[in-house]
Amino acid sequence: MRLLDKSSSEFLYQQVIDFVEDQEKSGAIRAGDKLPSLRKLSRQFEISIPTVKQAYIELERQGSISARPQSGYYLKAKQARTLKPMRSLWASCQPVEISCRSIIEQVYEAVHLPDTVALGISNPVNAHPPDKALARLMRSVLSKNAEKAVSYGPVNGDPKLRLNLAFRYHEQGVAINHDDIIITSGAQEALSIALQCVAERGDIIAVESPCFFGLIELIESLGMKALEVYTCTEEGICVEELAKVIEQHPVKACLFSTAISNPLGSMMTNQQRQNMVSLLEKHDIPLIEDEVYSDLYFSKDRPVPAQLYSKKGLVLTCSSFSKTAAPGYRVGWLLPGKYEEAAKRIKRAQSCSTPMLQQWTLTDYLMSGEYDRHLQVLRKTLRYNCERMRALIASHFPKEVCISQPQGGSVLWIRCRSHVDTSKFFTQAIAKGVSFAPGEIFSPTGQYKNFMRISYGVKWCEKIDKAIADLGKLVYDYPEKS
Numbered sequence: 001m002r003l004l005d006k007s008s009s010e011f012l013y014q015q016v017i018d019f020v021e022d023q024e025k026s027g028a029i030r031a032g033d034k035l036p037s038l039r040k041l042s043r044q045f046e047i048s049i050p051t052v053k054q055a056y057i058e059l060e061r062q063g064s065i066s067a068r069p070q071s072g073y074y075l076k077a078k079q080a081r082t083l084k085p086m087r088s089l090w091a092s093c094q095p096v097e098i099s100c101r102s103i104i105e106q107v108y109e110a111v112h113l114p115d116t117v118a119l120g121i122s123n124p125v126n127a128h129p130p131d132k133a134l135a136r137l138m139r140s141v142l143s144k145n146a147e148k149a150v151s152y153g154p155v156n157g158d159p160k161l162r163l164n165l166a167f168r169y170h171e172q173g174v175a176i177n178h179d180d181i182i183i184t185s186g187a188q189e190a191l192s193i194a195l196q197c198v199a200e201r202g203d204i205i206a207v208e209s210p211c212f213f214g215l216i217e218l219i220e221s222l223g224m225k226a227l228e229v230y231t232c233t234e235e236g237i238c239v240e241e242l243a244k245v246i247e248q249h250p251v252k253a254c255l256f257s258t259a260i261s262n263p264l265g266s267m268m269t270n271q272q273r274q275n276m277v278s279l280l281e282k283h284d285i286p287l288i289e290d291e292v293y294s295d296l297y298f299s300k301d302r303p304v305p306a307q308l309y310s311k312k313g314l315v316l317t318c319s320s321f322s323k324t325a326a327p328g329y330r331v332g333w334l335l336p337g338k339y340e341e342a343a344k345r346i347k348r349a350q351s352c353s354t355p356m357l358q359q360w361t362l363t364d365y366l367m368s369g370e371y372d373r374h375l376q377v378l379r380k381t382l383r384y385n386c387e388r389m390r391a392l393i394a395s396h397f398p399k400e401v402c403i404s405q406p407q408g409g410s411v412l413w414i415r416c417r418s419h420v421d422t423s424k425f426f427t428q429a430i431a432k433g434v435s436f437a438p439g440e441i442f443s444p445t446g447q448y449k450n451f452m453r454i455s456y457g458v459k460w461c462e463k464i465d466k467a468i469a470d471l472g473k474l475v476y477d478y479p480e481k482s
Contacts, residue, residue, distance in 0.1 A: 012045075012047050012051050013051050013052075013054040013055040013058065014055070015045075016041065016045065016047075016051070016052055016055035016056075017055045017058060017059055019045075020035065020055070020059060020064075020065075020075075021064075024075060029075050030075065030388060030391065031075055031076060031077040031387040031388050031390065031391030032074060032075065032077075032383070032384040032385065032386070032387030032388040032391075033074065033075050033384075034071075034072050034073070034074050035056070035065060035072065035073040035074065035075060037072060038052045038053055038056070056073050059073075060073070063076065064076060069300060074384075074387065075387070076387060077387050077388070077390035077391035077394060081394070081399070081400075081401065081402045081403065082402065082403065082404070082405045083233050083402040083403055083404045083405070083413060083414075083415055084233060084402070103423060103426070103438060103440065103441050104213050104217055104441050106426065106427075107120045107121070107213070107435065107437050107438075107441065108121070110430055110435035111435065113430065113435070115433055116430065116433050116434065116435055117433060117434045117435070117458075117463050117464060117466075117467040118435050118455075119434060119435060119436050119454045119455050119458070119467060119471075120435035120436045120437040120453070120454075120455070121435075121437075121455060122262060122323070122409070122410050122411050122453075122455050122457060123323075123327060123410070123455065123457050124293075124296055124323050124324070124378065124382055124409070124410035124457035125322075125323065125324065125325065125326070125327060125378070125457070126457050126458050126459055127378060127381045127382050127385055127410070127456075127457050127458060127459060127460075128374070128377050128378045128381045129459075130325055130326075130365075130370070130371075130374045133365065133370050133374070134325070134326055134361060134365060137361045137364045137365055137368075138357065138361045140364070141357060141360045141361050141364065142357070145360065148356065149356055149357040149360065150356075150357065151356065152352065152353050152356075153353045153354065153355070153356040153359065154353065155344065155347060155348050155352060155353055156179075156181070156182050156183060156344060156347070157181070157182065157183020157184075157333070157353075157354055157359060158183065158356060158359040158360065158363060159178065160360075160363050161183060161331075161359045161360075161362060161363045161366075162178040162179070162181040162183065162333075163178040164363055164366045164367065165178070165181055165333055166178035166181060168366075169305070169307075169335070172302065172304060172305060172308065173304065173308050174305055174307050174308045174335075176307070176335055180335065180336065180340055181333050181334070181335060182333060182334045182336060182343055182344060182347050183331065183332070183333050183354045183359060184318075184320075184331075184332040184333060184334055184347065184351075184354060185330045185331075185332065185351055185354055186320050186322055186330040186331070186332040187290065187292045187318050187319055187320035187322060187332040188214065188218065188332070189332060189347075189350065189351065190318035190319070190320070190332045190333060190334035191215065191218060191255070191288060191290060191318045192218060192222070192350070193334055193336075193343050193346045193347055193350070194288040194316040194318055194334060194336070194339075194343070195218065195219070195222055195224070195253070195255070195288065196222065196342075196346050197286075197316065197336065197339040197342045197343050197346065198252065198253040198286040198288070198316070198339065199222075199224055199252045199253050200224075200252075201222065201223035201224065202223065202224065202225065203224050203225070203252035203253070204224070204225050204226075204227050204249055204250060204251050204252055205219050205224050205225065205226055205227065205251075205252065205253050205254070205255050206226075206227050206228075206229050206242070206245060206246075206251045206253070206254040206255070206256075207219070207226050207227065207228060207229065207254075207255050207256070207444070208228070208229060208231040208236075208237060208256055208257065208261055208264075209228035209229060209230060209231050209443060209447070210231070210263055210264065210413070210439070210442035210443055210447075210448055210451070211226075211228070211442055211443070211444075212257070212262040212263065212290075212442070213437070213441040213442055215255055215290070216441070216442075216443075216444055219255070219444075224252075226444040227245065227249055227251065227444075228443065228444060228445065228447075229241055229242050229245050229254075231261065231264060231266065232266060233264050233266055233404055233413075234266050234405075234407075235266055235267070235268055235269065235272060236256075236257075236258070236261055236264075236266045236267060236268035236272070237256055237258070237268060237272075237276060239272060239275050239276050239279060242254075242276065242279065243279055246279070246280075246283055246285065251285055252285070253285060253286045253287070253288060254280060254285060254286070254287045254288065255288045255290065256276075256287065256288075256289060256290065257289070257290045257291075257292075257293065258273055258276070258287075258289040258290075258291070258303075258305070258306040259289075259291055259293060259294040259297070259303035259305075259408075260293035260294060260296065260297060260303065260406070260407060260408035260409045261293075261409075262293065262409060262411060263404075263411050263412075263413040263437075263442055263453040264404055264406070264413050265404055265405075265406020265407055265408060265409045265411065265412070265413070266404075266406070266407065267297070267299070267303055267407040267408060268303070270303070270304045273303075273304065273306050273309065274309040276306070277306050277309040277310055277315060278309070280314065281310065281311060281312045281314050284312070284314065285314070286314045286315070286316060286337075286339075287306060287310075287314060287315045287316070288316045288318060289305065289306045289307070289315060289316070289317050289318065290318055290319075291305060291317055291318065291319040292318075292319050292320055292322065292323045293323055293408055293409045293410075294319070294408075295323075295324050295375055296323065296324065296375075296378070296379060296382060296408045296409050296410065297379070297407065297408040298379065298382075298383050298386075298406070298407050298408050299407060299408070305317055307335055307337070310337060312338070313337040313338030313339075314337060314338065315335075315337050316334065316335065316336055316337050316339060316343075317334070317335040317337075318332065318333075318334055318335075319332060319333060320332030320333065321362055323410070324371075324374075324375060324378065325362065325365065325371065325374070326358070326362070329355075329358035329361070329362065330354075330355075330358070331354060331355075331358050331359060331362055334347075379408075382408075382409075382410055382456065382457065385410075385456040385457070385458065385460060386406060386412070386456050388456070388460070389412060389454065389456040389464075389468070390403050390405070390412065392464075392465060392468040392469075393412070393414065393454070393468060393472070395472075396468050396469045396471070396472030396473070397414070397416075397471075397472040397475055397476075398416070398417070398472075398475060398476055400416075400417050401414060401415065401416055401417075401475065402414070402415045410455055410456055410457030411453050411454065411455050411456070411457070412453070412454050412455075412456060413451060413453055414451060414452050414453070414454060415450060415451050416450045416451070416452070416475050416478075417450065418450050419450070419478070419480060419481045420449075420450045420475060420478045421440075421449045421450065421478075422436075422438040422439055422440070422449065422450065422451065422452040423438040423440050423449065424478070425474045425478065426438050428474055429470070429471060429474060432470045432474075433467070433470075434467035434470050434471060436452050436453065436454050436471060437452065437453040437454075438451075438452060439451025439452055439453070452471075454468075454471070
């Protein structure tokens with residue numbers, strides 16, 4: 001057991017700081033790891049708890065560690081350069097027809113390549129999969145309802161699941177009738193239905209910039225045009241910028257991740273979210289909110305749905321269990337606002353119903369309380385992975401690289417030097433056994449060529465460390481402009 005030198009002229013709290021720094025240098029603790037408790041170090045060093053706390057407060061002031069309420073102190077990736085807002089450099093965009101299928105197809109295909117570390121897809125559940133609990137519940141459902149479980153279900157989804165979802169929204173202050181909720185085949189179908197409810201071919205849809213490539217491709221498939229809106233790396237959609245866009249263009253609808261965005265991981269404050277809804281409803285512009293990451297927040301409280309602030313019923317909320325429990329189940333939902341009748345008609349025409357076996361399994365998962373316990377562990381694991389991944393990238397990538405500091409979700413948004421085109425070495429990365437998502441596909445106009453998205457929604461192993469080292473080398477080796 002190590003003891004401090006109480007005869008030294010150096011303050012005791014400084015010796016505690018030295019101890020923590022030594023532990024970090026030796027690799028005994030890594031970015032994202034929890035530090036020993038105040039009480040534990042107090043006993044180990046035979047010093048007072050206030051002395052240890054003084055050391056931790058100083059380390060926190062230096063940016064080396066962070067305190068989490070009711071949890072303790074954690075080591076930060078202090079060497080990571082954080083990606084900062086760059087509104088002054090933002091260039092206004094024009095509505096465009098989208099065409100970026102080629103690279104998107106390659107990103108999806110890379111997920112299923114054998115012996116490839118799939119960092120190009122956002123799959124948070126990988127970090128803490130609840131497969132055993134879900135398998136047990138599904139067996140129970142089959143034993144009770146084997147025949148009905150494989151039959152067609154109600155068009156709008158299982159009433160019991162919709163009732164449980166309504167209860168969860170009520171807890172957040174959103175008064176929603178469970179009969180209004182439509183169960184869909186994942187959030188993607190919910191988003192598709194929502195877009196068809198509020199817009200037609202050729203209409204302009206405002207999106208975040210950068211924006212999840214799945215949404216860009218969806219807008220393309222419906223023959224609509226996407227218009228990028230400046231999105232802050234920390235606070236999400238800029239309401240002032242959105243107001244200018246509405247003045248300059250005939251925006252038919254907005255499609256935003258109003259809580260935790262993808263790929264930035266930024267989060268609007270509740271006040272900003274309320275201001276945005278007020279602005280849009282003043283102009284009678286519908287808002288489609290993609291809420292799939294809202295339960296994966298790193299802050300103290302869950303972000304409030306924009307649906308709460310709607311007075312005209314112009315907010316359509318889309319979400320699913322794909323990012324939190326079971327991607328393969330393909331169970332999502334839509335709160336259609338005033339568009340309920342149209343949404344139910346489109347759902348009936350598109351897919352008739354959603355598989356009952358998966359719905360019943362998830363209903364039991366919610367009612368047992370296991371889902372919320374799983375979410376608590378998943379959030380902690382993702383937060384740990386985030387710090388660890390930021391530290392790895394900072395170690396293996398050039399020092400000029402800047403990394404986002406997400407407030408939830410499962411991805412990092414990374415900016416390389418301006419001459420780097422990440423799409424150019426995508427196939428080289430695949431050859432090395434690692435995939436990522438090139439920045440170009442997150443913009444309808446092909447911006448962000450020198451950016452990349454990397455997922456930390458992974459089950460950590462040595463392969464992850466090697467994969468990041470390999471990606472860093474590709475960025476290092478990218479040829480300078482002549």
